[in-house]
Amino acid sequence: GAVVSQHPSWVICKSGTSVKIECRSLDFQATTMFWYRQFPKQSLMLMATSNEGSKATYEQGVEKDKFLINHASLTLSTLTVTSAHPEDSSFYICSARDSGPRAEAFFGQGTRLTVV
C-alpha cells in the first residue's frame, strides 16, 4: 500500500503555545486528507476534511480557529493546534487518499500530543 508519513510521532508543548503536525503522502498525490482525533481506547473522531488548495471542512463541534488545517500541496497537509491547553492532549491521526471512488485511504502513524 501507499505510505503516509506523519511527523512528529510525539510532542510535548507548554500550555498556550502552538504546535504543528505534518502529514505527507510519500508515493501518491493526496487529493483529500483527513484529520482524526483519538482518545485512549476510543474510536477515531473525524475533525476535518481538506482538499488540496481549498479550505478545510470541519466537523460539527471542532473549533476552526483552534485547529488550523492547511493543504497547500498534493503531498502535504498540516494541522496546527493553536494556543494549546491540556485538554487538547490526545492522539492525532491523518489519512490521505487519491481521487476516484475506489481510492483507498492510507493512515499516518499518528502523533501523540501532550500539553503541560
Place this chain on the structure above:
Amino acid sequence: AQTVTQSQPEMSVQEAETVTLSCTYDTSESDYYLFWYKQPPSRQMILVIRQEAYKQQNATENRFSVNFQKAAKSFSLKISDSQLGDAAMYFCAYRPPSGNTGKLIFGQGTTLQVKP
C-alpha cells in the same frame, strides 16, 4: 445520518481458534464501502479487509473473511487460526458512495485479546 455500531467492546480468543467480531451499520445508500481496520498497540491503522456493497461475494484475505449481509446491514469479521499478533483494537468503518469526499465513519472498536 450514517452510523456504525460495534456492540462488543472486548473479545478474547484462544490462539489457533476462530473468532467473529460484529458490526452493524445504518445507511439509506445502496452503493458504499465497508472496511475492517486493525490498530495494534503501535496505534498504526492497518487495513484488514474491504467490501464493496455492490459485490455479493464476501471478501477474504488469508485468515480474515467477512460475512456481509446487506439487507440486515451487518458486516462481521471472522479471524481464523488466531495468532498472538492479531491482538489489537479492530474498527469497522463505512464509507459513503462515490462522489463523496471519501470520509470514513468508524464504529466504537472491539479490543481483541489472543490467549496463548
